[in-house]
Amino acid sequence: MKYLFAVIAAFICITTNAQQNTPDRILYGSITKDSLQQAPYNKWFSKGFDEYHINPGTKEKLLAQSTKGISIEIFFGSWCGDSRREVPRFLKLLDEIKFNRANTKLISVGGSDSLYKQSPQGEEKGKGIFRVPVFIVYKNGVEINRINEYPSLSLEKDLLAILNNETYTPNYKSFSTINKWLNEGNLSDSNITARSLAQQIRPLVSNEYELNSLGYLLLQHNLKAEAVTIFRINANLYPESGNVLSSLGEGYLKTGNTEKAIATLENSLLFTKDATAMKEILQLLYQAKGVK
Incomplete structure (x- = not known):
């Protein structure tokens, strides 16, 4: 988020x-x-x-x-x-x-x-x-x-x-592996399995924020497909984190996949207790559903 x-x-x-x-x-x-x-x-x-x-x-x-x-x-x-x-x-x-x-x-x-x-x-x-x-x-x-x-x-x-x-x-030991994947095009390849990448990088990731922040940096540079892959990898590593799931939902939203965005954002609410975070997720949900 x-x-x-x-x-x-x-x-x-x-x-x-x-x-x-x-x-x-x-x-x-x-x-x-x-x-x-x-x-x-x-x-x-x-x-x-x-x-x-x-x-x-x-x-x-x-x-x-x-x-x-x-x-x-x-x-x-x-x-x-x-x-x-x-x-x-x-x-x-x-x-x-x-x-x-x-x-x-x-x-x-x-x-x-x-x-x-x-x-x-x-x-x-x-x-x-x-x-x-x-x-x-x-x-x-x-x-x-x-x-x-x-x-x-x-x-x-x-x-x-x-x-x-x-x-x-x-x-940030994961950085060298992420950099390799970026250079090889693995993060933009729709046939690459995020679950498999998550298993490969699991021992190298310190916490949920490490990949989450990288995903947003990729979004900032308009590397949307790569960002979503990073968010999907992180969601495999931290499947019960409202923060991670809402980031994935936002990634889906920015790539135009509103159906997955809505489902993922709704799921993230189940694991979110912070009022400020919930408000931000709801704003993304309204945007995904076209509610003004």
């Missing part, structure tokens, strides 16, 4: 300080740490860099860790609150463990409302950068893992686990 979509923010960093008021102050493309030490970015970069203190024990383990063949790409948005928090910390971590700066690529992306976070040279293509920041760790040019948006434990502990090839599950 839209009121929850606004809260989840559909893969967009939303904080009170997330947006620059002047578009020409948004950084784009491959940059260096020095760029972030210049005004106006130094206001948030220097504070975050100076105030972050690396765990001493984990730091020692990282210093002893071989980084031969390791390179790191950092995708972030200068407009994004999460990026402003995590990027200064991560760069300080790399400095303190004496990671070779030449093996670090820092890429600033734009388009806070874009389906894919975009850079001028297209470095993000095919990498499933739906949220930022993303810290992708490579060994000999092959991705071994990534940190999505914020660490699972801490930046240093997450990086150590990745370098040690330990079991590490990044946030």
Whole structure:
């Protein structure tokens, strides 16, 4: 439902300080740490860099860790609150463990409302950068893992686990699979079974909002068939969620399938107790039934 979509923010960093008021102050493309030490970015970069203190024990383990063949790409948005928090910390971590700066690529992306976070040279293509920041760790040019948006434990502990090839599950692990399905056209193929896709992605989804917000983002970009497939997958995963079912009903409505929209929205009311949510569902029902 839209009121929850606004809260989840559909893969967009939303904080009170997330947006620059002047578009020409948004950084784009491959940059260096020095760029972030210049005004106006130094206001948030220097504070975050100076105030972050690396765990001493984990730091020692990282210093002893071989980084031969390791390179790191950092995708972030200068407009994004999460990026402003995590990027200064991560760069300080790399400095303190004496990671070779030449093996670090820092890429600033734009388009806070874009389906894919975009850079001028297209470095993000095919990498499933739906949220930022993303810290992708490579060994000999092959991705071994990534940190999505914020660490699972801490930046240093997450990086150590990745370098040690330990079991590490990044946030939004489902994104890489969704990105693959989008690129392969599976989400727009009417012969693909949503139930099967749901079973495949079930272990990767953290909660009902993860796919729900992606579905709305797809709708925003007029990828209606893909959005409905995502909502159907989510409904298979969370069949008794009024929020998920109403989103599916809204997806059906936007694709012109009013019969399924009405049935799904009516079903969602059975699992909805919140008065505001019920009001929104009823508004969609009236729209589907042509009631003014």
